[in-house]
Amino acid sequence: MTRLLDIKDLHVGLPAGGQRQYAVESANLHLDANEILCVVGESGSGKSLTARAIMGLLPKPHVHIAKGQVNFQGEDLAAASEARLRQIRGSEISMIFQEPMTALNPVMTIGGQIDEVFRFHEKMPGHERRSRALKLLQDVQLPDPEQALGAYPHQLSGGQRQRAMIAMALALDPKILIADEPTTALDVTTQAQVLRLIKQMQETHGTGVVFITHDFGVVADIADRVAVMQNGLVVETGPTEEVLRRPSHPYTQALMAAVPSLIPRAARPRAEEKVLRVNALTKTYRGGGGLFGGKVRVVHAAKEVTLDLTRGETLGIVGESGSGKSTVARCIVRLNDAEAGEILLGDTDLRPLGRAAMRPHRAKIQMVFQDPFASLNPRSKVGRIIAQGPEMYGASRSEAREKALELLRIVGLDGRAYDRFPHEFSGGQRQRIGIARALALEPEILVADEPVSALDVSIQAQILDLLDEIRDRMNLSMIFITHDLRVAAQVCDRIAVMQSGEMVEIGPTAELFANPQHPYTTELLAAVPGKGWFSADGKALTEAS
Amino acid sequence: MEGSKRRARYVLKRLIQAVPIVLAIVVLNFFLLQLAEGDAVDVLAGEAGSATPEYMAELREKFGLDKPLIVQLGVYLKNVVTLDLGYSFRHDMPVSQLVFDRFIPTLLLMTSTIFLAVGLGIVLGLVAASGLNTWRDTAISIFALITYATPLFWVGLMLIVVFSLNLGWFPTSGMEDFAMFYEGWDRVVDIAHHLVLPTITLSLFYLALYTRLMRASMLEQAGQDYVTTARAKGLTERRIVFVHVLRNALLPVVTMAGVQVGALIGGSVIVESVFAWPGLGMLAFEALFARDLNLLLGIFLLSAVLVVAVNLVVDIIYSTLDPRIEMA
Numbered sequence: 001m002t003r004l005l006d007i008k009d010l011h012v013g014l015p016a017g018g019q020r021q022y023a024v025e026s027a028n029l030h031l032d033a034n035e036i037l038c039v040v041g042e043s044g045s046g047k048s049l050t051a052r053a054i055m056g057l058l059p060k061p062h063v064h065i066a067k068g069q070v071n072f073q074g075e076d077l078a079a080a081s082e083a084r085l086r087q088i089r090g091s092e093i094s095m096i097f098q099e100p101m102t103a104l105n106p107v108m109t110i111g112g113q114i115d116e117v118f119r120f121h122e123k124m125p126g127h128e129r130r131s132r133a134l135k136l137l138q139d140v141q142l143p144d145p146e147q148a149l150g151a152y153p154h155q156l157s158g159g160q161r162q163r164a165m166i167a168m169a170l171a172l173d174p175k176i177l178i179a180d181e182p183t184t185a186l187d188v189t190t191q192a193q194v195l196r197l198i199k200q201m202q203e204t205h206g207t208g209v210v211f212i213t214h215d216f217g218v219v220a221d222i223a224d225r226v227a228v229m230q231n232g233l234v235v236e237t238g239p240t241e242e243v244l245r246r247p248s249h250p251y252t253q254a255l256m257a258a259v260p261s262l263i264p265r266a267a268r269p270r271a272e273e274k275v276l277r278v279n280a281l282t283k284t285y286r287g288g289g290g291l292f293g294g295k296v297r298v299v300h301a302a303k304e305v306t307l308d309l310t311r312g313e314t315l316g317i318v319g320e321s322g323s324g325k326s327t328v329a330r331c332i333v334r335l336n337d338a339e340a341g342e343i344l345l346g347d348t349d350l351r352p353l354g355r356a357a358m359r360p361h362r363a364k365i366q367m368v369f370q371d372p373f374a375s376l377n378p379r380s381k382v383g384r385i386i387a388q389g390p391e392m393y394g395a396s397r398s399e400a401r402e403k404a405l406e407l408l409r410i411v412g413l414d415g416r417a418y419d420r421f422p423h424e425f426s427g428g429q430r431q432r433i434g435i436a437r438a439l440a441l442e443p444e445i446l447v448a449d450e451p452v453s454a455l456d457v458s459i460q461a462q463i464l465d466l467l468d469e470i471r472d473r474m475n476l477s478m479i480f481i482t483h484d485l486r487v488a489a490q491v492c493d494r495i496a497v498m499q500s501g502e503m504v505e506i507g508p509t510a511e512l513f514a515n516p517q518h519p520y521t522t523e524l525l526a527a528v529p530g531k532g533w534f535s536a537d538g539k540a541l542t543e544a545s
Numbered sequence: 546m547e548g549s550k551r552r553a554r555y556v557l558k559r560l561i562q563a564v565p566i567v568l569a570i571v572v573l574n575f576f577l578l579q580l581a582e583g584d585a586v587d588v589l590a591g592e593a594g595s596a597t598p599e600y601m602a603e604l605r606e607k608f609g610l611d612k613p614l615i616v617q618l619g620v621y622l623k624n625v626v627t628l629d630l631g632y633s634f635r636h637d638m639p640v641s642q643l644v645f646d647r648f649i650p651t652l653l654l655m656t657s658t659i660f661l662a663v664g665l666g667i668v669l670g671l672v673a674a675s676g677l678n679t680w681r682d683t684a685i686s687i688f689a690l691i692t693y694a695t696p697l698f699w700v701g702l703m704l705i706v707v708f709s710l711n712l713g714w715f716p717t718s719g720m721e722d723f724a725m726f727y728e729g730w731d732r733v734v735d736i737a738h739h740l741v742l743p744t745i746t747l748s749l750f751y752l753a754l755y756t757r758l759m760r761a762s763m764l765e766q767a768g769q770d771y772v773t774t775a776r777a778k779g780l781t782e783r784r785i786v787f788v789h790v791l792r793n794a795l796l797p798v799v800t801m802a803g804v805q806v807g808a809l810i811g812g813s814v815i816v817e818s819v820f821a822w823p824g825l826g827m828l829a830f831e832a833l834f835a836r837d838l839n840l841l842l843g844i845f846l847l848s849a850v851l852v853v854a855v856n857l858v859v860d861i862i863y864s865t866l867d868p869r870i871e872m873a
Contacts, residue, residue, distance in 0.1 A: 089776065106867070
């Protein structure tokens, strides 16, 4: 019997002079109808290029299929003509992408973009195309499909856009759906819904799905079979059950071990001394309006948020995008100005302080940012980035240098990093630099805004360990912003849950996980992918082998 | 229907907003011109060669130039509001009539220039981007570089030398051949014939700019995710380039063109001089040297109104091209 998709000895060649010759090397994968194959790997593992190679969508001419076969129902697509590939794309094999905002054309309506698929593959009258598009949007459970048809991508929410994208991909009932990290850019509750939708659509249509992801939780929820990739090689394949419970390859084992557990770690005694008290902090963003009227848009980014932080404690603030968690963090660091409330550092209220009055307090609260690529000045050497702060506060050049070198050692980087530029480092290393920079001013409080969400899971674990170690060593208090409840469970002593600007619940991590009071917290907890697999003893249910 | 109603309201709002802007420009220009030494009387007297101080004072009184500045400004503003732009003593004509007569040729030159520069720029940029690193791309890039670097007046003179004097294809100067007394279509053709060289001269620089901008913009858009999506849908390259990429790539070009319409009026002074084109640029040039402040103010006012109007048009075009831009 010919397989639906059978990839044999696939080599994807990279331009000469690169780090490696092949992005994907001798990959052997297959997919049957009505099956979901998850390809898991970290960034640079070649999982996305494998997906694109199937459809002949590699960024030509630099990246190309160097060797091997992509057999689709017995036909080798690697050797197929461009015209034949065009026929197959969108009708037999279709694809959805990570970021639905950029994957949809911003100046075309959703209806128009779905319509194209029909027009280029089948002859049918306009009204039929329209009614079929409408039916598709109903199938993916978009609220008000009629309106969605005429909407532009920016008028929909992230989850709705991804639903529209799925509708478009399934327009002609393809035999294979390739999904490249389709839920990575979505909030956790939306992610759960979209995963359910994909599974549901796959079951009703009997589609074969190639699902690319980096998240083992998602794998556990959705996959029938799993292929693990590392540096261009498929290191392990097998049924989900087998791979997740009895990973045989050391890399798979390491990846599984790095997935943070949902079981909160043991509670630590809470210190008496309160280093920070935030009372009724309120921040509102206003847009529109202006001299000649017009509709004023008001967004309550933080509504009377009250919390406190004791010495040596880590307080997590969790919530989805737009919940106001970052706003609270930025107001505390005084990057944004809150319009009401108190930010008491010791006994001083920081909120009303002007630039000059704030200066002596600035050093005490420092921030680590989410994006390790954007948050370091690319034209500044690493040593300068770290030493600049102490110099501003009066340290001599040599003192600042000493300090920077010591901090580099503390965060686990070589002293030679001092004279290098940020772009010479990997994401994880840059985040270490970011942490060293924040520590250079000897803060009492470290505010970390999603410090690990841009990193691969194995690197993530290292950075979390580092943050823990530093907190204990320097007796820091930490505010840790995250959308990932697994991460929160592992780092935070207490957790505050935010939803549309309001803090709906706050409490010790273990209590909050075991007995959530607010329905939104319950919903968040229920949406965490892969709960069934990674719960009982906190780690993956790996059998001792 | 909802959309067109909102658009009408938007246009109305923008027009109302434009009134204080234009008035502010008038006031600013008025004081700016006062900073320059000398007035129309100085020039008249200088040209006559034998004016007595009494005669000059009499002239000033007649022109209202002896009153305090604020009063002069007040009088001028009051006149402007009633659409009376004053009187040009130099030309012995009402400013509004003078300015309006010259406005049509300038508008003609500007419109044809914009259409040529933007239209051809878009086409050339598109061709260059779709044949990246081929001979077409190289040729277009070299052409753009050369025209970008060549001074306007020199191009104008060379065009006259080659196409008018040597080849005799186009007239050397002016807007129409008055001696022929053309009427109807013949006149239109005659004016169009005269329009060719000035338009080419004035548009070359902008053409180069838009070509490069369009090329860069096309290349940037071609790398976007939605292009991959379009390809994954099985669309042809043709459809991808002309429907998906093109519309997105146009946005920066339209923005740039909108900003530069104002600069075009400035650039047209040189071209109008070279080709003796009877436009506003020439008039402004003469008025400046004659210290004909009333006339200058009138020209400035008209230019300001033109720029405000063009900006409005560009914004409307922009909002139809890009649905993300709200008209509010």
